[in-house]
Each structure stands twice: as structure tokens, then as C-alpha cells.
Amino acid sequence: MSKHLTVIITTALAASIVLISLIAPFIAPNDPYKTDFKSVLAEPNDEYPLGTDQVGRCILSRILYGANVSLSITFALLSLVFVSGVTIGIVSGMKGGIVDDILMRLADIVLAFPDIVLVIAIVGVMGSSVSNMIIGLSLVWWTKYARLTRVSVMKAKGNIYVSAARMAGASDLKLITHYILPNIATALIVQLVLDISGMLLAISSMSFLGLGVQPPTPEWGNMLNEGRSYFQTAPWLLTYPGLAIFITVAVFNLLGDGVREILSREQA
Amino acid sequence: MTFAITFIAPSDPAEMMYFSRDVVPTKEMIEQAREEMGLNDPLLIQYGRWLTGIARGDLGYSYSLRTNVSEILPQKIEKTVYLACFSIVILFVVSFALGVIAAMCKNRVIDHIIKILSMLSISIPSFWLGLILMYYFVVQLQLFKITDSDHASSIVLPALTLAIPLIGRYTMQIRAEVLDELGCNYVLGARTRGIKEFRIIWSHVIPNTLINIITLFGMTIAFLLGGTAIVEVIFSWPGLGSMALDAINQRDYVLLQAYVLLMAFIYVGMNFIVDVITQLIDPRVNIFGGCKHNE
16 A cells, blocks of 8 residues: 555656646746856856856756756657567567567677667767767667567467467467557566666766757756866756756656556566 | 777768867878778778777777877776776675665664665766765865875775665665575574574575675676766766767777777676676576576
């Protein structure tokens, strides 16, 4: 029961973070791009609740807009790698044989490199931009879902009801959509929820290294990077964007854990 | 794979070499340089040359640093390995201590505190953690020097930054493992024979949990290696990670190639070592694909 409560609370928290990011333009006190040279590096005050940065932009507004940027990239990327990874995994698991071999060798090549290192290399070579970061991250992340799906599909394929459906004349497509996917969906969705925080961290890490979202677009990671040089005199440049990442990641972590526990108990 | 990186690169290495020397190149100069660097040869020949180069330990010439890559790599590797080893030590000591304490005090206040702390430590972004640590310990308290990487105490903060996000995960895992073991019959047997709780944990439970922890370690190596890049940039630690980032800024793909190749080698090598250790500790596991004997 208490587990259900945790999940409800964390879902509410996660939903409110998403909501805040969506209505950011309406609640932000200032324009996140407007520079105010009269109050550069101002401490938190009435006009700028969380202070201003090195060119006098409102930190609170930038964090709110940053939430929008960070979260939308996170969810877009996750859906992209989820759909492509699951599709590849299903194809690989259903077809077997040479198709399976080729796809899995491709995944092995990617997996031979530590993931962040590979993304850094890909983005580094192609040039730093959001689209290149998305390409880099998705090239690395699809393997995760592809492998998980492939294993689950192969396991599910061995069930008697699948053979029965096949004997009854179900096509491959029908087998997948009606019999296999519903059975493996739980595991995949748990993994997806668990990965939200990881993806968010990966994106802000890349932006922090200057390889992701480029300034002046506000993103939590690149706000930290920009504020880095001023942290001795203006620590609020670092505190608040960092806190934003920290809280968001913590909430999604808790949500993932809760969902996993509930669903795995239901399955058992 | 690593070789492919140079070909998806949009800019011409020969051109970049001149730009890095602040010369605006003419068409003829570029053409000549391309000829010298062998860039006009067909792809396969270039690839073959690159592979044989690696086999001979020659990773090419870095035009941003103006030395051979293989000459500067050893000192960079040393720095990174030093950093990684130090944080692995911190990681194991702290998480074993916390995990065992949490397991022994299951469901008491201290267990909950440790649980919350590890949840927080998993969520903290390492680049932020590094900056915060730097702010408090260097700027406010002036405890450590970080500008000088040869100074002994300068490694503490980078290593901590690298270790803390992993400590949470390990602590929870160790707690679960220890609890599993404590429920086994041999622990009950030892208790009835009047052996002290501390001795049971130290000489029976911990060795038994080691094997799973080492498997977990195998899975986090990638995180650790990737993490070094971020941590090195924050603390200006002159290791492989910051070298790679500099290489990106300088468009020095030879250097970047060396980094990616080396990381892959370290990664695969470490995984192999972990597998071997697992088998040494527990002969039931056969890494060479034989059937696994269950008890």
C-alpha cells in the first residue's frame, strides 16, 4: 500500500514538473533572453528571484524555459530510441538467423565502447549541436531496448499460446501485436520509465561539456557550464540550475523505482 | 568503427592543420598536404595503413599538440588510471561500510537514512557535484588545491566526484546481498554456535556477496570511464578525458580517435578481467561458455 502511495506522490511530482515546463512562458517573471546590463551577476532580489547571470539574464526564467528544453529533448529522444530499439528487437527476435546476426553484431559494436565516450566522439566529430547530440545519443541508446526486446521476444515465442496461435494461422504481425507485445510490454515500459532520469542526465552532461544544446538557448547543463567561470563570486549561477537537475532526476528515479516494484510484484 | 569517425567528419584534416597554425591555406598547399598525409589514397588503403599503424603502436601525429599521439598518451593514461583507481577504492570502502551497516540495522532509523542518502547520490549530476564540492572545499574552506594535479591532495575531490554517484547504487546492492546471505542457514548455524555477529559478517557474509558485487562492477565500468571525461573537464585534470575534449575543440581527430580506441580497449579489457576474477572467486561460473552447474 505504501508503495502505491509513493508512486502516486512521485507521479504527481513528475507531472507537476512536466506541467511547469509546459507553462514556463506564462509563469516566467522575465524574458530568458533579455540582457540587463545594469544588473549583471545580481544576487537574488525582487525583480530577479534567483539572481541574474553574467549578462544580466534572469536565472529563474532561464531555468523554467530550460525545463521545457531539457524535458522535451529527453522525451523526444526516449520515444525515438524506444520505438526504433523495440522495432529492431522484435525483428531480430522474430526473424532470427542472419537478420538477427547482423543487427546484434551492430549492437555489439556500439556496446564495445563506453556509452558517453562514444557519444562524445560522434558529436565531437560532427560538430556540436542539438541535432548531432540527438543523433549521437540515439545511435548509442537503441541497443539497450533492442537487446531487451529481442530477449523478451525470444522468451515469449517459446510459449505454448504462441505456437497455438501460429497453428491457428496467425500471421507474424498478428502474433507480435496480439500475443507477444502485450506480454513483454511491462518489462519494456519499466525500463523506459527507469531511463528517463538517465537520459535527462546524459543530455545535460553533453550540454555541460558544450556538446549539446548551445547557448544562448537555456538548458540546465549549459547554464552550469556558462556559470562555471563565475562560481567564486556568484554561486547562485550554479546552485539553482544544478538543483533543478537534481530534483527532476530524483523525482523520475523514485518514479521508476516505484513503478518497477509495483509491476514486478503484480507479475510475480 | 573508430576509423569511420574521420570520414564522417565534415572538415578536411589537411585544412584544419593549417588553420591550427594560423595560416590561411591556398589550394596548392592543401593539395600538397593531402598528398603527404596520404589522404588522396583510396579508403581501404588508408584503413589498412591505420590498422598496421596501431599494431605497431603508432597512433598517428597530433597536429594540435605537434607530437606523436603515442608519445603523449602514457602520461595521460597514467593520470586517468590513477584517478579511476582512487575513486574505485573510495567507492568500495564507503559502499561496503554503508551497505553492511544498513543491512545490520534493517528498518531502523539508520537504515532509512542510508537509503535516502543513496537515493540522493544516484540522482546527483556529477558535473554539478564537482562544482559544489569545489566551491565549498576550495573556495570557502581552502582545504585542497586543485590547480596542481601533481599535489597529492588534489586527487581527493575529483575522485569523490566520480565515486559518489555510484556509491548509492552499490550501497543498495550490497545491503540487499548481505540481507540475502543473512537469511541463509549457515548464518543461523554460526549464530547458534555462538560466533560473534561481526565475525559472521566479516568472514562469511562479505566473501559471499563479493561475487555479485564484482559482476555489478563490470556493468558500471562504462559509467566510470565516461564519468572521467566530465570530471576531468571540471577539475582540469590532465587525463584522457580532457585531452579528448581539447581534441574536439581543436578538430584534432587523430587524437580523438586515439582516445576512443583506447577507451574501447580499456573497457573490453576490464570486462574480461572482471569475468576472469568472477571465475576465480566462484569456479561454478564458466566464462568460456560451458554449462553452469547449480548446486
